[in-house]
Amino acid sequence: MGFLDLIKSRNKELEYLMDFDLIEDTSKKIHMKKLAIQICVDMIARTISQSDFRVKNGKEIIKDELYYRLNVRPNQNQTASTFWQQLVHKLIKENQVLVVKTDTDDLLIADSFTRTEYAVFEDSFSDVTVKNYTFNRTYKMSEVIYLQYTNEKLTTLLDGLYTDYGELFGRIVEFQKRKNQIRGLVDIEAIHDKSEESQAKLQNYINKIYKAFAEKSIAIVPQQKGFKLEESKQPQQTHPVDEVNKVTDGFLYQVANSLGIPIAMLKGEMADVEKQTRNYMNFCIDPFLKKIRDEGNAKFIDKADFLKGKRMEIKRISYNNIFDVATAVDKLRAAGIFNGNELREELGADRVDNPLMDEYFITKNYQTVEEALKGGEKP
Structure with a gap:
């Protein structure tokens, strides 16, 4: 009976130890995809926000209320640069953007809306919401500025690519984390008080110890009876951080290619800067400005005035x-x-x-x- 009691006691101790969170996964998901998209979109948005939006009648620039709204203050809460940056962000990330005009001539970017499409009639937009306010009216296509980027969302196009890059990136990061990791073992003698309160106190004590080791340069742990702590540090090894950077850069460059941004500009290369900048303006920025200009000509200028020479022009930043x-x-x-x-x-x-x-x-x-x-x- 003594032998069986000993085995039962050991099994209870093992069961008791398994209740503690001795192994904690501290790894955090690194949003490589979000970072890459954000870098590229920010670059495009900053460039477009520096453009000058004009309405010209022949050679004359018309400086009226529309000119003020497009270049100075689109609405009461935004400057023109902030407005255009937000517009570009939504256009690229969500594949579409809707701008509505209020009764006070303010231009507002909709956070959400419902589009109803027709074959031979104008599409309509309902449930238009800006921040916490939803407009009760339904807008027609001719009454709004509506832009589309591509047929599919950029994030959807990159999901398949991110699956491969993300898995490789995650494995490399986890491998780096295991290097020079401080590992510890805690020996705990049999504790008769197995209540939840006692377990919680011991668990909190263990957590405090490892938190002190992780955050403090000098940590002192008092020795206690029945509690033994041992640490072992892995041998020093080289850190091939370049592997992590290569995977991250590889995904970033794929995103840049999909948006028409020259890779050399992201790398900061000084060779042929003028050529790379010209390509960036011609194949990345100009297509965005063409979408905005075409929509502006269709919505701000009547057909008769357009045929007489009235145009909307966008003067982009000169390099x-x-x-x-x-x-x-x-x-x-x-x-x-x-x-x-x-x-x-x-x-x-x-x-x-x-x-x-x-x-x-x-x-x-x-x-x-x-x-x-x-x-x-x-x-």
Whole structure:
């Protein structure tokens, strides 16, 4: 009977120890996908938010209420830069964005809405909610600004890619965590008081010990009878953190490719910066601005006015320094290809009310082949 009692006692002790959370999973999921998308979207949003949105009637820039709303204060709670950044974020992440106009001419970006599609009639938008307010009215397509990015959400397109990268990334991170890990063993003699309160006290004591080891440079643990703590640190090994960075960068570059952002710009490479910036503007930023410009022309300008020359234009940020292109500008002006105001617009400056700037000049001694054969010369 004594032998059987001993076995039962050992089994009870083992059962008691299994109640403690001696092994704790402290690993946290690293949102690699969210970080990669956020980096790329932020880059695009910052670039577009620096654009100047204009409505022109021929050569004249119309500076009215719409101009003020698009470039200064779209609504009472947002500046123009914040408004456009939010619009780009929703457009890319959610594949669509809806902007409604209030009775006070405020432009508001909807947080949620319900779209009803028709074949031969205008689509309608109901349950339009901005923050905590839901509009009771139903908007028609002609009354709102509605933009779509692609046919599928970007996050959906990247889910399959993230499955492979995420699994590889998780394995590498877990492998790094096991290196130089401090591991401990706790020997606990048989405790007669097996109540839940006693177990909780002991568990809390163990947690405090390991928390002290993890957070403090110097930790002192008092020795107690029946309680023995042993630690063993794994031998020093090299940390191939580059493996983690390669996986993270690989996913980031895939996201950048899907959005048209040159990889060299994300890497910070200095070689061919102008070429990379030009590609970024042409293949990433300009398509976004084309969507906004087309929607603006359709919703802010009547068909009759549009056919007469009234247009919405978006002057994006220039990546060229005017002093770097001064020689080329001088040649265009001297050859009579552009006048002064046209060149000012291309450089991002406003036209000036000076008749000389609207005239074309030729300062070079150009002549035709016939005149050269005759020995003639243009003045």
